[in-house]
Amino acid sequence: MSNTKSIEHKGRIESIDGNKINVNFLAMSGCASCHAKGVCSAADMQEKSVEVFDYTNQYTMGEEVNVILKQSLGFRALLLGYVLPFILVLFILIVLTAITDNEAIAGLSALSVLVPYYLILFLLKDKIRKKFTFAIHKI
Numbered sequence: 001m002s003n004t005k006s007i008e009h010k011g012r013i014e015s016i017d018g019n020k021i022n023v024n025f026l027a028m029s030g031c032a033s034c035h036a037k038g039v040c041s042a043a044d045m046q047e048k049s050v051e052v053f054d055y056t057n058q059y060t061m062g063e064e065v066n067v068i069l070k071q072s073l074g075f076r077a078l079l080l081g082y083v084l085p086f087i088l089v090l091f092i093l094i095v096l097t098a099i100t101d102n103e104a105i106a107g108l109s110a111l112s113v114l115v116p117y118y119l120i121l122f123l124l125k126d127k128i129r130k131k132f133t134f135a136i137h138k139i
Contacts, residue, residue: 005071
């Protein structure tokens with residue numbers, strides 16, 4: 001592997017369709033591996049599935065692999081999913097409060113701006129998916 005920082009999860013290959021490999025893995029929050037997770041509601045474990053394109057034909061179904069994503073892409077996902085919408089809502093709220101002097105209208109308008117934002121993200125999902133590429137490596 002390279003020296004770049006990355007996010008890794010152990011997963012299992014569920015299906016192979018030509019060069020497209022579907023890998024399922026268990027994504028855990030930092031506290032999911034804690035010994036006290038049974039009494040804490042913050043522990044979060046979720047099964048995820050990703051598509052990986054591989055042209056080496058060296059993998060088989062059921063094989064355990066490491067799913068790898070560059071850490072910089074994780075930060076970009078965080079920016080698109082949480083930071084930019086927060087800034088947009090805050091900006092609209094401040095501007096409309098100053099213009100209309102009506103907090104209810106400003107608040108509802110600020111929240112309603114999220115609908116077109118996430119709709120645009122949904123419509124651009126194929127373009128965004130090309131930038132968020134996963135890699136797999138044998139364990």
